[in-house]
Amino acid sequence: MSSDPPGFELPLRLFLGFRVLIDELHAELARQGHPDMRPMHGFVFQAIGVDGTTAAELGRRLGVSKQAAGKTVDALERLGYVERGSDPHDARRKVVRLTEHGVDSLVRSARIFDELRARWAETLGEERLRALEADLRKVTPPDAFPLDVPGWFGGH
């Protein structure tokens, strides 16, 4: 009889799969005019959303302090991915919005992820890939995606 694989292989394969996809995404993004994007940025853009948000709200969504979120916005602003605007209804708020360049990176990311999934479907078969996704949904929290990735791994 064959024995079970050691338990530590599972998390490593999951992370490795994630890493392969993210690395290929950013290699392709670099080819398509986004060489400055980093793995973390995609999560930040998702947290900003198409309607924009504020630094404080962004910090809550990312699970970091508002100061850290503000610094991240500074960096993304320098790279031209986001811009700050004023909120006419609340003079305290400075709304962070994706620029055209930032939206472009989101659109391209979505298309590249679809292409990468199609490649996995070629390797595994569409049915197996759907089963894999279904199984992962069963063992992961269903509600929201965790956007506090930056602080989670490196933190304290």
Added chain:
Amino acid sequence: MSSDPPGFELPLRLFLGFRVLIDELHAELARQGHPDMRPMHGFVFQAIGVDGTTAAELGRRLGVSKQAAGKTVDALERLGYVERGSDPHDARRKVVRLTEHGVDSLVRSARIFDELRARWAETLGEERLRALEADLRKVTPPDAFPLDVPGWFGGH
């Protein structure tokens, strides 16, 4: 007919699965006398190995500079997980070895990972879990596990 899931769900589910396992590992490790262990440490311990290694070699395995590896060793030494020894054959080398406490954390980690895998097997069924592992092996590099995780995500 049902359409394909969007491609971006796959990497997020993979990362989420990884994160769930790592979080549960460290919650259990904290209960078992290792409250100071952090997600990164397991990778570092694997890179050190049972025979020990040097700071320079550790840096190469982790994909960071020897100075960074040395600082990591300093921190783990303060926590009591590793100790430095001298190499009688090479007075330059200072061999880093896991302490009894460090080995204990590795042994417990392995057992906890096995238990977590068993729980996934209860949820998904052993066959589906094996299929999931087999599929992940097909789409990830087969050879070595990437131990340069610390610098990969955060790095500029």
Added chain:
DNA sequence: CTATTTCGGCAACCACGTTGTCTAATTTAA
């Protein structure tokens, strides 16, 4: 024996997170 390489440590610097404090603006309560 000399030259080159390698190891470990030190210093300076940078990226990116933290907490604390401050001002201004808004909201809530008396």
Added chain:
DNA sequence: TTAAATTAGACAACGTGGTTGCCGAAATAG
């Protein structure tokens, strides 16, 4: 309506963990 509490954003100081550059000591190649 006025006073108090909350919230947004910025600034400073600090901690961690990475980087590069440099150094002396030890091993190795010629």
